[in-house]
Every structure is written in structure tokens, then in C-alpha cells.
Amino acid sequence: xxxxxxxxxxxxxxxxxxxxxxxxxxxxxxxxxxxxxxxxxxxxxxxxxxxxxxxxxxxxxxxxxxxxxxxxxxxxxxxxxxxxxxxxxxxxxxxxxxxxxxxxxxxxxxxxxxxxxxxxxxxxxxxxxxxxx
Amino acid sequence: xxxxxxxxxxxxxxxxxxxxxxxxxxxxxxxxxxxxxxxxxxxxxxxxxxxxxxxxxxxxxxxxxxxxxxxxxxxxxxxxxxxxxxxxxxxxxxxxxxxxxxxxxxxxxxxxxxxxxxxxxxxxxxxxxxxxxxxxxxxxxxxxxxxxxxxxxxxxxxxxxxxxxxxxxxxxxxxxxxxxxxxxxxxxxxxxxxxxxxxxxxxxxxxxxxxxxxxxxxxxxxxxxxxxxxxxxxxxxxxxxxxxxxxxxxxxxxxxxxxxxxxxxxxxxxxxxxxxxxxxxxxxxxxxxxxxxxxxxxxxxxxxxxxxxxxxxxxxxxxxxxxxxxxxxxxxxxxxxxxxxxxxxxxxxxxxxxxxxxxxxxxxxxxxxxxxxxxxxxxxxxxxxxxxxxxxxxxxxxxxxxxxxxxxxxxxxxxxxxxxxxxxxxxxxxxxxxxxxxxxxxxxxxxxxxxxxxxxxxxxxxxxxxxxxxxxxxxxxxxxxxxxxxxxxxxxxxxxxxxxxxxxxxxxxxxxxxxxxxxxxxxxxxxxxxxxxxxxxxxxxxxxxxxxxxxxxxxxxxxxxxxxxxxxxxxx
Numbered sequence: 001x002x003x004x005x006x007x008x009x010x011x012x013x014x015x016x017x018x019x020x021x022x023x024x025x026x027x028x029x030x031x032x033x034x035x036x037x038x039x040x041x042x043x044x045x046x047x048x049x050x051x052x053x054x055x056x057x058x059x060x061x062x063x064x065x066x067x068x069x070x071x072x073x074x075x076x077x078x079x080x081x082x083x084x085x086x087x088x089x090x091x092x093x094x095x096x097x098x099x100x101x102x103x104x105x106x107x108x109x110x111x112x113x114x115x116x117x118x119x120x121x122x123x124x125x126x127x128x129x130x131x132x133x
Numbered sequence: 134x135x136x137x138x139x140x141x142x143x144x145x146x147x148x149x150x151x152x153x154x155x156x157x158x159x160x161x162x163x164x165x166x167x168x169x170x171x172x173x174x175x176x177x178x179x180x181x182x183x184x185x186x187x188x189x190x191x192x193x194x195x196x197x198x199x200x201x202x203x204x205x206x207x208x209x210x211x212x213x214x215x216x217x218x219x220x221x222x223x224x225x226x227x228x229x230x231x232x233x234x235x236x237x238x239x240x241x242x243x244x245x246x247x248x249x250x251x252x253x254x255x256x257x258x259x260x261x262x263x264x265x266x267x268x269x270x271x272x273x274x275x276x277x278x279x280x281x282x283x284x285x286x287x288x289x290x291x292x293x294x295x296x297x298x299x300x301x302x303x304x305x306x307x308x309x310x311x312x313x314x315x316x317x318x319x320x321x322x323x324x325x326x327x328x329x330x331x332x333x334x335x336x337x338x339x340x341x342x343x344x345x346x347x348x349x350x351x352x353x354x355x356x357x358x359x360x361x362x363x364x365x366x367x368x369x370x371x372x373x374x375x376x377x378x379x380x381x382x383x384x385x386x387x388x389x390x391x392x393x394x395x396x397x398x399x400x401x402x403x404x405x406x407x408x409x410x411x412x413x414x415x416x417x418x419x420x421x422x423x424x425x426x427x428x429x430x431x432x433x434x435x436x437x438x439x440x441x442x443x444x445x446x447x448x449x450x451x452x453x454x455x456x457x458x459x460x461x462x463x464x465x466x467x468x469x470x471x472x473x474x475x476x477x478x479x480x481x482x483x484x485x486x487x488x489x490x491x492x493x494x495x496x497x498x499x500x501x502x503x504x505x506x507x508x509x510x511x512x513x514x515x516x517x518x519x520x521x522x523x524x525x526x527x528x529x530x531x532x533x534x535x536x537x538x539x540x541x542x543x544x545x546x547x548x549x550x551x552x553x554x555x556x557x558x559x560x561x562x563x564x565x566x567x568x569x570x571x572x573x574x575x576x577x578x579x580x581x582x583x584x585x586x587x588x589x590x591x592x593x594x595x596x597x598x599x600x601x602x603x604x605x606x607x608x609x610x611x612x613x614x615x616x617x618x619x620x621x622x623x624x625x626x627x628x629x630x631x632x633x634x635x636x637x638x639x640x641x642x643x644x645x646x647x648x649x650x651x652x653x654x655x656x657x658x659x660x661x662x663x664x665x666x667x668x669x670x671x672x673x674x675x676x677x678x679x680x681x682x683x684x685x686x687x688x689x690x691x692x693x694x695x696x697x698x699x700x701x702x703x704x705x
Contacts (some may be wrong), residue, residue, distance in 0.1 A: 002243045003243040003244050003246075003283070004244060004247045004248065004251075010506070024252060026356040026359055027297060027300070027355055028296070028300065029252070029255055031248060031251050031252070044296070048296070058327075059329070061325065077328075077676065094218070097245060097248065098208055098210040098321075098531075099204055099207070099208030099210045099245075099249060100204065100208055100350065100352045100353075101249065102329075102356065103248055103252075106306065107539075119167035123486075130242070130245070130248075131242065131244060131245050133247075
């Protein structure tokens, strides 16, 4: 797997994908964007808002796996966050890097055309390949 | 004398209209010019360096944040020896930058390198583009051994930097945790803290700064700043103030009495270093870096330059020559010294001042229910808007040092300040304005005619807070002069009041007769039965009052009470 752009283009090949971004959830920085920005704003605003959500999910103890679940505290405790609304899905997939990072992959998916289960599986696959090569 | 009608030359002020045209303001006009001309080279600023290639930023470094080598090697993604070999190979052959070597050797994937390098670039650029007091300079043709991984447009970098400033400001507006040594306020285990912040809390020991913690954790420093601001907002972490010379357990009044000979100034407004409140606006121009600002000292320029200059070897060793390779420490080894040096340097010039000591008006701002420490009225007094010279900014640090006890902390919302008796901030008396005659004292006729040079004495109407004469505490040696024109005379609002120091501070001739007249302000009780005090006893006279105390022609309740008590004691 090549770099960020190729990963995002690969994500956009999913059926019903409207836009995608790689976002750092500590700072809200969009590391790469493709497609349309959700919310009608720009990608920066969407990334900052998605980062806030991802940060809450990653930091709150209620979403942490139980003891013995094989979770390492160096990884993000959450795999993905899924949001659905009347016309779209949002899937946030956390990346697991070998260094300190707080990056997630954000996919905006059309509800009519998209397949949420497929998108989630593919996102996990792409996120792993982006980090591990 | 020949009148000169020629107008003075226009000051070289940067046109703010050009900054307003850009939605994000301008953090560095020089960087914009370089981007416009597609320059290639290195821009060295006071707090970091930016490497440009074709007008786009390809790499950034700052002593305030761990470099990409620390980020990659701390987590075990890259072997430190392998990294060192890659760097040496890149320095020997510019055609083999480190990025290409790492990818070709399979050490890192392209995606991982891009993610880490982008994060490191924006992180270092945040510090490199921080407001600086020294001009930046650009060196054409320079390159970095990292190589171009994912170039970033200058506009995106500036926009992100501004956004980060406002993000930090939104989380917790006190920037003291960014640069100062940090200490715990209450035991961290008592709070519910997520794992990432717990790792930070474990490293807070009263000495480490945010940069140190970031380097030990192998995290970008901005991420650490964000977490520290959240911890500060939660009341868990505060900036450690420098150790106070008096005993650590000294309370506020004790510290104040100990610091009485030191003139205390209300802290000046942080001139241009506060992060702007929003992403756009006029305030950013003042906060932008004076890339071509005059008045910098060569020392600061040199310290900023030495990093890049040392690498290219075009400049002989500088006084800061210990930074032979400041931005390329050995992987895995925290390279702390340049960071601290730079940080201390920047702390003197750039960082906003810490909150003042409790004896100062800051405490009054707290008592007045101010929401945020930055919005307390203390910095605005008198000096708002002035761009202060650096010596003036450094002055209060030494002055307030004996006064800043361990109880001073910049997060006043969580814990209210201890009940500090508001002592008068003592400073050498500027020329006392002649007090306007508020009331011509109809109740108490003057016993003795005033000398002609004496300005009229303020005497408050008897009904003004007449029921609170006890606020003038009897054990306050120096009587509080009150501002006669203001309607509020509470002792807690002392910061604006200038008190003649008890030390023989040689008041000016015009202030000398006025000072003894000032204590006339304590409220005359409405009780007409209290006779006017005959004269102040000599021990009540301030030691420094050089002029003879004129006989009081007012009824000071404390003096009267003292007189009565003394008379009663003597009668016994």
C-alpha cells in the first residue's frame, strides 16, 4: 500500500462513498482528504468536528474493552465509530501505528448506495495496510 | 527658533489591510513572500526552522518538540541505529534522503512515514511559527536530509497554526502550561483520566516542561500541550512557579510583608504573545512574527541561527555553540539542552507572563469573580496595548519572585485563591496627582491653615461607607491612601492605589506634602460625637513621611479608637 493519497482513493472506490479523510484526532488536523466534505463546509471544519467525536470515543472509559480482551493500552481502545443519519453513514476507523499517533480514517457513505458492513470491513483492511504497508 | 513644519516620517508599520485580506491572517509575512516566489531553502526563525522546496514546506523542526527521529524511535517503529545510518547516508549523498532509505529498506511503509512526518511537520511548524521577537532569515538552496515526503502549502500550514492556537485557547486560555515546569495540584489517581493523559500525569514532577514530557513519551509536543491544557482545565496540573526565596509555607500576608521593600508593579499586559481568540481577525497581525522587525538583539538571532548554520558549517562556532546538532539528537536520547535553552530564551521574550502573585491585583480579580485568569483585569491596567521593551517585561519576574509562593497557581477556577489580605502594592510613588477636592470638608474645619503648596485634600462625605471604618485594619502600618475620585474605597481594590513606600524613598518635593494628607480618606464616621483626633501619635506616622504631619482635621476612626484605648489603658 502506498501513501495517504492512494489509501484515500482506495476508500473512495467503495460503493456509495462521498468523501473520506485521514484526521488526527488530538489536534483535528486533516492529514489527507478526498471527495466532498460532509456537512457542506470545508474539509477542515469537518475534520475538526469528527476529531472531537473520535477523541471522546477514544478517551472515555465506557468504550474501553474489558480486561483480558487482548487490548493493549498503547492502541486506541476503540476500533471504529459508526454514525447513521437519514441519508448517510459515517465510519471512523482508528489506525494503530507503531508509534504514538492519534489518526483515524473517516468515511462518509451514502446510505442508499453504500453498504455499511462492507465499508467497515474494507476500512479496517485499508487502515491496517496503510500503517503496516 | 525656527519652527519646523515638516511632518515626521511615517513609521514603518506593517499594513494591516493586507493581513485582513487573507482569511487566516498572517503568521509570517516572510514565509508568504517565500511561498510566492517558490523559494527553496530553510527559513530559520527564533523558535524553529522551516524547510521549503519550491515554495512548499517539506520539513519543520523546533527545539520545543521532539523531532521525527524521536517520534519514530521512541515507539520502536525504527531502530535507532538504523536511523542513524540512514541519516549518515543521506548526509553523504543528497540523492538518498532518509525518507527514501527507510522505505526502500522496508523499515517503514510509505503511509506510516507520511502520517508520522506530516504530524511532525505541523507540530514543529506550530512552534516555529510562534510569535517571535527576532527576525527570521532565509537561506536559499538549503535542504534537509529527510527529503520531501509530502510537501505542504504555506497557506495550509499557516491556517493550521492559527487553528491550533485557537484550539489551545478554547480548551484552557492560560498558556503557562505550555512552557513552564509542571507540577501536580492534586493526586492524579483521584481523577478519572484517560490512558494517554495518565501517561503525562505520571511524568509531571515539578521540573519537567511540556517539551520534556513530549520527548520522553515520544509524542508530538502539540499533542502534549493539548492534553496538558485539558489537565489544567480539570485542575490537575499547573505550571510550577519558580521557587520562592521565603519559606514555602509562607502565607500571603507574610510573603507580602517580606516583599514590602520590593516595588511591585501590576503585571503588564502580555503584549503580542497571546494566541488570538479566533482564526481570523485583526489581532493576529499583532501576534504575527516580526520577520523583519527592527530592534532585535544579535544574540537572539544568533541563537536561532545556530541550529541551521551549524549544520551547514558556513558560520564559525557561536556562543551557543553547544548546539552543534540541535535538531538531530541521537535517536532515543533526549536532547534536552537546546530545548531548554531555547525555551528559557523564548520564555523571556515570547511567553506570556505567569499570573501575578496573590498580593497583586490578580487576587483582586479573582475575588471579583473573574472567570478566566487571562481575563482578569490585572494585565489591562494602564499598560494595555503597549508594546513593552524586553527589559521591562523581564523586570517583574525578579520583583514578584519573593512573593510568588507555592499557593499561586494559574487555574483559579478550580480552587479559589486563599483569603489574601489585599496589601497595598508598593512601588515608588509616581508624582501624585493633586487630588481633586471632592468635598470641602464641611464637617471638620481645618485646625491649621494649609500651606499654600499643599493640594486640596480629599475628604469623603460622611455617608460614604461610613459603617465600614474597620476595613482600614489597625495593623496596617502604612495607611492606605484612597483614590479620592472613585466612589469605591474598599480596601480590596488597592491595586490601582499608589502608596508611598515606608522606606525613605525620597519623594518628590511636590508629593512630599501631599502624602501625609492622603490618609485623610478613611471614612469619617457619621457619629458626630466622635471628636476630631488631636494629632496623630508619632508611632502612627509613616516612617518615610518626610514632611511634618499636619494636624489632622478629620476624624480617623482608628486613630480615635487608638487614642481612646490608650487613654483608657493609661487611666488603668
